Amino acid sequence: MMRKVSQQEIEKLYQFTRQHYVEYFDLQTELVDHLATGMEENWSENPEMNFEENLQKEFEKFGVYGFMHVIESHQKAMNKKYWKILWRETKSELANPKILFFSLLLFLLPFGLSFSKLGIDILQITLFLLTVFAVVYTFRQNKKQAHKKKTNQKVYLLEAMISNAQSSTLLFMLSYQVVLFIGSRESFEPNMLYSFLIALAVSLPFLIIYLTIKVLPQKKEEILKEVHPERILLT
Amino acid sequence: MILYKGNLDTIILKLLSENDKMYGYEITKKVKELSHNKIIIKEGALYPALHRLKSKGFLEVETLKVDNRLRKYYKLTENGNKESITKTAELKEFIETMQLLLNPKLSFK
Numbered sequence: 001m002m003r004k005v006s007q008q009e010i011e012k013l014y015q016f017t018r019q020h021y022v023e024y025f026d027l028q029t030e031l032v033d034h035l036a037t038g039m040e041e042n043w044s045e046n047p048e049m050n051f052e053e054n055l056q057k058e059f060e061k062f063g064v065y066g067f068m069h070v071i072e073s074h075q076k077a078m079n080k081k082y083w084k085i086l087w088r089e090t091k092s093e094l095a096n097p098k099i100l101f102f103s104l105l106l107f108l109l110p111f112g113l114s115f116s117k118l119g120i121d122i123l124q125i126t127l128f129l130l131t132v133f134a135v136v137y138t139f140r141q142n143k144k145q146a147h148k149k150k151t152n153q154k155v156y157l158l159e160a161m162i163s164n165a166q167s168s169t170l171l172f173m174l175s176y177q178v179v180l181f182i183g184s185r186e187s188f189e190p191n192m193l194y195s196f197l198i199a200l201a202v203s204l205p206f207l208i209i210y211l212t213i214k215v216l217p218q219k220k221e222e223i224l225k226e227v228h229p230e231r232i233l234l235t
Numbered sequence: 236m237i238l239y240k241g242n243l244d245t246i247i248l249k250l251l252s253e254n255d256k257m258y259g260y261e262i263t264k265k266v267k268e269l270s271h272n273k274i275i276i277k278e279g280a281l282y283p284a285l286h287r288l289k290s291k292g293f294l295e296v297e298t299l300k301v302d303n304r305l306r307k308y309y310k311l312t313e314n315g316n317k318e319s320i321t322k323t324a325e326l327k328e329f330i331e332t333m334q335l336l337l338n339p340k341l342s343f344k
Contacts, residue, residue: 005304029305033304034278037258062279067279069280070283070286073282073283073284229298
């Protein structure tokens with residue numbers, strides 16, 4: 001009888017891909033099947049070969065760069081796909097009249113406030129608090145992701161992308177603090193352009209935070225199901 | 236035999252147009268067989284090509300449980316079918332032109 005790769009050995013192969021920097025589960029799955037199929041074929045010719053030796057033989061076929069090119073191409077392809085979906089979800093969210101009204105309010109309120117010195121102070125404190133919140137939140141999320149990786153749980157690229165979007169928001173907000181700073185100088189005269197920028201600086205991060213912290217994680221399972229229908233087979 | 240990137244795409248598209256769905260290992264094996272061991276696709280090149288073609292919308296993936304593991308099958312999409320026809324025709328034309336250059340029928344007049 002032909003020697004097959006056992007369930008336990010499949011787990012070992014998953015571990016092998018992780019050790020070779022394949023972080024995401026769907027690519028791990030593809031490579032595990034490839035290695036296992038090759039190994040089973042080697043065993044049909046030479047049943048005495050041991051597992052490790054056989055695995056090395058198959059891995060060598062990937063060339064000196066190992067999984068590197070495969071990881072890169074996979075990441076590129078998935079990034080493109082996910083951005084399209086994230087953009088689609090964002091658009092559909094903004095088409096919701098409630099969200100649209102809320103965004104408008106979020107924009108007009110700081111716009112009005114920015115014409116007075118006190119208003120600017122209020123905005124500055126708000127933005128500062130928002131930044132602190134985002135820093136703490138992102139830090140905690142990143143820790144969670146790291147823990148997931150460490151404990152060998154299934155990680156999908158989408159999760160990494162959502163947490164990246166959160167970190168980018170954070171950077172974006174920090175850079176806007178500089179714009180607000182100009183307003184707090186004594187010699188400053190309020191004008192339309194400045195108010196417009198301030199209003200944008202406050203409303204946009206709120207909106208992005210709402211999208212990346214609330215909406216997208218909620219839709220995560222749905223999107224994952226769309227991109228990785230094979231998830232049903234795992235349960 | 237050296238295989239250029241563009242030709243690898245063409246081979247994959249052509250193979251998939253003749254077979255309903257294939258998985259990565261199967262593709263390398265089939266190419267090796269059909270070319271009498273002359274063309275060996277490196278795994279490190281095959282999967283990037285598959286991911287690239289999928290990202291361009293020429294391939295779609297179906298995952299099935301086989302034995303105790305999951306297997307990803309690649310299939311041509313409608314656009315992939317069209318691309319396969321164009322690419323194959325292009326390659327054929329290229330080969331014919333090369334033959335003209337390599338074996339010119341000289342006329343002595």
